[in-house]
Amino acid sequence: MSATTAEARLMVPAERVHAQILAILNSWGMAEDLAATTAEMMVETDLLGVDSHGISMLMTYEARYREGKLDLQARPRIIRQGPATALVDAGAGLGHPVSVFAMNLAVDKAMQTGVAVVGVRNSHHFGAAGIYARLAAKRGAVGMVTSATRGISMVPTGGAVPVLGTNPLAFAAPTGRNPPFVLDMATTTVAAGKVKVYHLNDRPVPAGWVMDGAGASVTDPHLAHEFVMQRPEGGLTPLGGTPEMASHKGYGLAMMVHILGGTLVGASFSPIRNRTQSEKDPDGLGHFFMALNPAAFREEGEFEHDLDEAIDVLRATPAADPARPVQVAGDPEETARARRLRDGIPVPPALDRHIRAICERGGAAYLLG
Template identity: 65%
Template structure:
């Protein structure tokens, strides 16, 4: 099915509301998830509902939790997510960071006691809507990354996102896992029957795993092997990706008191929260330069990049964020692709929750 974006949004809200999430929190969470699907990041949108249902069933997540500030001084703050889904906590934290940046030039807000928050890039772009530069990092629940020279996963995919506002052009935006591919991207490929590109997933001996079901099992079930660091299997390149992952963990989790999964799982019970940490940084360019100069210069840099002669005339040089903008336009027109198994999963989840099944084709 190529589902209409409005029907995907309504479906997510209906299920979250049936699970007991207050309307405003459900609406914000659905907005993050739908925009993620529209951008083509199928691993972090409506496809996360089966995982969230399991977290709810296990008693790990408090869907009625409201984030709140527990420590604050000047340009910085610490937010407690209340063991809720990460979307409301991360959005609250970035909005607070933006407000602080408008007053101080910079705002830095860390989050503890949260869960999965979807795509980091959504929160970075939240800053650009207010004329700020945004930087986001996060810890993760899953131990998926095999460190350089390692044989078993220790770190998570620990994302990093960055966005900066331009003037004539859309914001420059980057959203990346610090693994070669995000763990849920492997699951999304398998769900759609696609082979896993060599180098994304490694077995315990460092050999590529390319069959979908085997790769998912390797990442989510096996004590050995997992995802390669950003840069693949070449030692020098992978060591840099490994270092980026550790940096993202330090900012996204250690700074806030969020958990480090290999330590947390030693004592974590089935219903204990994951205590994921996030980090939100907002910078106001007007605190550094006269208003408009930053955006003017970024426009000029973007235009130089666009004017670079392409190696293939059919593939012009792009700026980070542009593929997602194009994908969003296409999916708004043609619908969000939802594979048959996920359609059935959503139908089943809605039935168990007592929520209506609302997914509808874009052409309907």
């Protein structure tokens, strides 16, 4: 990043980012309580340092709103359930409110039955999977989240064109004295939104993230963004590296996630949807939420105690570079959250221009600057 770009970047307090998101969602006519939940999840995502899935997603959400695909009044509706399962229809609304509802429902059931799964269908993008897994951990449950995706960006092992999405997977477990263990990952080398962040910040993309149609690595951030978001050839590499380097594991993991977050709940598969649905049809995404009550297996507090000890051992591992101590999943996000609560959420100039334009088109007040 150039010094000029760094100097021009806004550092916005979380409260103001929340107010900005809420103002835009309200200008689109989203129900007040649903907008409040959505804004809360988006700001929390930015605080955790996941810039690809927070306020920067408003550009995509505006496109879905203008296309008439979103029902911003839709409320989660349980259409099938048993003691340890439920299927929820999102009503073609944004994925954040239904995901909070579904994860909490899964935890409620798991506290009674030991383990529970809640599936969601007829949804849209829900942000970062990890924020919902964290909801389970905060309530003392182990949480796992997967989702189908709208975009087609992953080039399968041995392929030349993208077929699968980034298909996220998140897992969180509660602790006693440490922050929760939280793994939040894409099944591609990085999420598509991460390339968007490099594009917005005009920073070179690391080699191995994006390939062109001939299988060569793309590092120019704007060209990489084109291959991921616009061009029919090339795209993101599967988890594990370039298709030449990777085994089928990353590619297979992406399919596993789609089976849980898509096929199981009756959601669409991106390549098929793009051939069969009209431009006005909702995205039809599916999500998967599992909660597990540690008390079904251990005496109260034993699970959390043992996990704390395991985390302590990992953190005490001698570091190859003393300046970079060993961390566990969730540590970088907790560090980012503390820093951003203190210093503000970074908003690069390109994103700020997009937010200003969204405000102008929707008649919302611009509040970031």
